[in-house]
Amino acid sequence: MKKSRRFLLLVLLGISILVLTSCGKEERIVLNVYNWGDYIDESVIKTFEKQFKIKVNYDTFSTNEDMYVKIKSGGGNYDVLFPSDYAVKRMINEGMLHKLDFDNIPNYQYIEDRFKNLDYDPENEYSIPYMWGTVGILYNQTMVSKPVTSWRILWDEEYKKQILMLDSQRDSIGITLKMLGYSMNTKNYDQLEAAKQALIKQKPLVLAYVGDDVKDKMISGEAALAVVWSGDAVFMMRENSDLRFALPEEGTNLWFDAMVIPSTSKHKAEAEKFINFLCEPEIAFKNTDYIGYSTPHSEAKKRLDPELLNDKAAYPSDEELANSEIFKDLSSFMKDYDRIWTEVKAD
Amino acid sequence: MKKNWMSYPYIVWMLIFIFIPLLLVLFYSVTMRTDQGLIFTLDHYQRFLEPIYLKVLFRSIYLAFICTVLCLVLGYPMAMILAGNDFKRKNIMVFLFVIPMWMNFLLRTYAWMTLLERRGLINTFLSWLRLAPLNLLYTQEAVVLGMVYNFLPFMVLPIYSVLSKIDQQLIEAAEDLGADSVTVFRKIIFPLSLPGVISGITMVFMPAVTTFVISRLLGGGQFTLIGNLIEQQFLYVGDWNFGSAISMVMMLVILLSMGVMSRYDKEHEGGGLW
Structure with missing residues (x-):
C-alpha cells in the first residue's frame, strides 16, 4: 500500500514537472x-x-x-x-x-x-x-603527372586503385554522363546504359566509393585523385599544399x-x-x-x-562553367538511377 | 510463471516498438502508392528476384557464413582458455576480452581503417622492414576482418558461459575410464557445449548478415551488402516499399537460419538464447 502511494506521488511529480516546463517554453x-x-x-x-x-x-x-x-x-x-x-x-x-x-x-x-x-x-x-559550388577533381600533384583536364583521367589505368569516387548516385552517374557528352539530367535509357557500362569498367580502378571520409584520405595522401565538392576542395587544399583542384572541360555540376x-x-x-x-x-x-x-x-x-x-576552386570563371549543368528534379526517375548505381556497386 | 501486472509494461512496449513496426514494414512491402491510391502488389518482391539483388543477398550470406566459421574457429579455443582452471588469469583474460566492447563500435571500425590504410600502421611497419606495401583496406578481406573482429565476443561469451558450467566430474569420470583428451573433447566437452555454440553462431550470423557500416567503411562501398541496399532505399531513394520488401526477405533468411539452428538444439540446456 505504502509503495503504491509513493509511486503515485512520483507520477504526480513527473506530470507537474512536465506541465510546468512546457508552460515555460510557451513564452519563447x-x-x-x-x-x-x-x-x-x-x-x-x-x-x-x-x-x-x-x-x-x-x-x-x-x-x-x-x-x-x-x-x-x-x-x-x-x-x-x-x-x-x-x-x-x-x-x-x-x-x-x-x-x-x-x-x-x-x-x-x-x-x-x-x-x-x-x-x-x-x-x-x-x-x-x-x-x-561545383563538383571537380581534386588531385595530388606529387602523384599525378598527367594534366587533369577531363573526367577521362578517372578511367586511366595508370591510376589504378588510386581513385576515390563519390558514393552519391547523382554525382557519380552525372559526371560519367558528362564525360560521355550527355546531359546530367538525362532520362534516356541508352545514355544511362552507356554510363553504367563505363562505371562498371571503371570499378577495378577505383580504390573506394566514399562520402565525407574523402577529406581524411586525400589530406593524408591515401589516393591520387578524387571527385569532390568545391568547398571541400578549398578545405583540403588548405590542409595539404600538394593538392590541386580542376574543373574538367566537359563541364560539371553547378x-x-x-x-x-x-x-x-x-x-x-x-x-x-x-x-x-x-x-x-x-x-x-x-x-x-x-x-x-x-x-x-x-x-x-x-x-x-x-x-x-582568385581561387578557381571557389570562384570559377564563367568560361570554366560554360558546359556545366544544374541538377533537375528527376522525381520518380530517380529509381532508375538507383538501380544503375546498385548494379555498379554490387557487380 | 503466472502473468501479473508487472508484465504489462513489457507487453505494451513490445506492441508499440516491435509488433506494430513489423506490421508497418509488412504493410509497406506489399503496397504501392499510385494515382488511384494504395494498391496491393507483390512487385517489390518480384523486383528483389532480379539477378542483381539476388547477387547482393548471396554475397551477404556468403560473407556472413565465412565470418561465422572464422569466429567459431577462433572463438572456441578462446572460450576454452577462458573457462580453464587457472582462476587468477581467467578473470584478467575475461576482463581484457570485454574491455574493447566498452568502446563504440564505429570507433573500433574506424581504428581498423587507420591500421589498414596504404599509409597506415601496418604498411608503415612493412616498409620499415623493406617489404612491399599491401593493399589491405577496401577489400573483401578487410570487410570479413572487420566483421570477425566486431562479432567475435558474441561467439566466445556464450560458449564460455556453457563451458564454465560443465560438471568437471564428468570429464574426470571419462578420464578414469581411459578416454584420452581428444576423446574427452569429442564425446563430452563438445556435445555439452553445443547450446553455447549454437547461440554463438546465431549471434554472430545475424549482425554479420545485416551489417552495412562495416562494408561501407572497410569495403569502400564496393561490396554492397543487403544492409547497404536497405539503407539506400530508405535514406537516399525514399523507396520505402522496396526497402521494406528487402527487410522482409532479410527477416525470412534470419528466421530460416534460426529454425535450422534450433533443430540442433533440441534439449535447450541453458546457454541457448531461444
Whole structure:
C-alpha cells in the first residue's frame, strides 16, 4: 500500500514537472532549423538568439534525400531548411514549401542577380540562395603527372586503385554522363546504359566509393585523385599544399543550396527573420569565411580574402562553367538511377 | 510463471516498438502508392528476384557464413582458455576480452581503417622492414576482418558461459575410464557445449548478415551488402516499399537460419538464447 502511494506521488511529480516546463517554453518561440552538417558558423546562431529573443533548435542532415524523406514523412517540424536546387524544385512541385514574403527579407537585395530566378525556382518565390559550388577533381600533384583536364583521367589505368569516387548516385552517374557528352539530367535509357557500362569498367580502378571520409584520405595522401565538392576542395587544399583542384572541360555540376520554409512551419514570420538575418552582410561573410563554399552574397564576397576570390576552386570563371549543368528534379526517375548505381556497386 | 501486472509494461512496449513496426514494414512491402491510391502488389518482391539483388543477398550470406566459421574457429579455443582452471588469469583474460566492447563500435571500425590504410600502421611497419606495401583496406578481406573482429565476443561469451558450467566430474569420470583428451573433447566437452555454440553462431550470423557500416567503411562501398541496399532505399531513394520488401526477405533468411539452428538444439540446456 505504502509503495503504491509513493509511486503515485512520483507520477504526480513527473506530470507537474512536465506541465510546468512546457508552460515555460510557451513564452519563447523555438525555431527549428535543419541544415547540412558543418554548414554554418555556430556563433551566428547565438547572435541571432540574443538579438531576437528566439531560441534556435539546430539540427543537421547529410544528403538532400535524407532531408526530403524526413520532411515528407512528417517528421521534425522544421521552420527553415537548406535543400539544394533539385530538392527545392521537387518540394515546390509537391507543395511542401511556403512562399516567402520578401518584404520581411529586405537583405535579399544583396544576392547577386545571376543567382536569382534560377531554374529550380524561376519566379524566385520560395527560396533564397545560401551557398553555391561545383563538383571537380581534386588531385595530388606529387602523384599525378598527367594534366587533369577531363573526367577521362578517372578511367586511366595508370591510376589504378588510386581513385576515390563519390558514393552519391547523382554525382557519380552525372559526371560519367558528362564525360560521355550527355546531359546530367538525362532520362534516356541508352545514355544511362552507356554510363553504367563505363562505371562498371571503371570499378577495378577505383580504390573506394566514399562520402565525407574523402577529406581524411586525400589530406593524408591515401589516393591520387578524387571527385569532390568545391568547398571541400578549398578545405583540403588548405590542409595539404600538394593538392590541386580542376574543373574538367566537359563541364560539371553547378549546384546551389537555398534557404526555404516548409509549409508545415508554424513560425513563418520568425523563420523569415532568421533568413533575413543570415543575409546580413556581416553574418553572410562570417558564414562564408567559416564554411569555405562560394557565396551568392555581393557584400559578403567583397569582404573575403582576395586570395580566396582568385581561387578557381571557389570562384570559377564563367568560361570554366560554360558546359556545366544544374541538377533537375528527376522525381520518380530517380529509381532508375538507383538501380544503375546498385548494379555498379554490387557487380 | 503466472502473468501479473508487472508484465504489462513489457507487453505494451513490445506492441508499440516491435509488433506494430513489423506490421508497418509488412504493410509497406506489399503496397504501392499510385494515382488511384494504395494498391496491393507483390512487385517489390518480384523486383528483389532480379539477378542483381539476388547477387547482393548471396554475397551477404556468403560473407556472413565465412565470418561465422572464422569466429567459431577462433572463438572456441578462446572460450576454452577462458573457462580453464587457472582462476587468477581467467578473470584478467575475461576482463581484457570485454574491455574493447566498452568502446563504440564505429570507433573500433574506424581504428581498423587507420591500421589498414596504404599509409597506415601496418604498411608503415612493412616498409620499415623493406617489404612491399599491401593493399589491405577496401577489400573483401578487410570487410570479413572487420566483421570477425566486431562479432567475435558474441561467439566466445556464450560458449564460455556453457563451458564454465560443465560438471568437471564428468570429464574426470571419462578420464578414469581411459578416454584420452581428444576423446574427452569429442564425446563430452563438445556435445555439452553445443547450446553455447549454437547461440554463438546465431549471434554472430545475424549482425554479420545485416551489417552495412562495416562494408561501407572497410569495403569502400564496393561490396554492397543487403544492409547497404536497405539503407539506400530508405535514406537516399525514399523507396520505402522496396526497402521494406528487402527487410522482409532479410527477416525470412534470419528466421530460416534460426529454425535450422534450433533443430540442433533440441534439449535447450541453458546457454541457448531461444
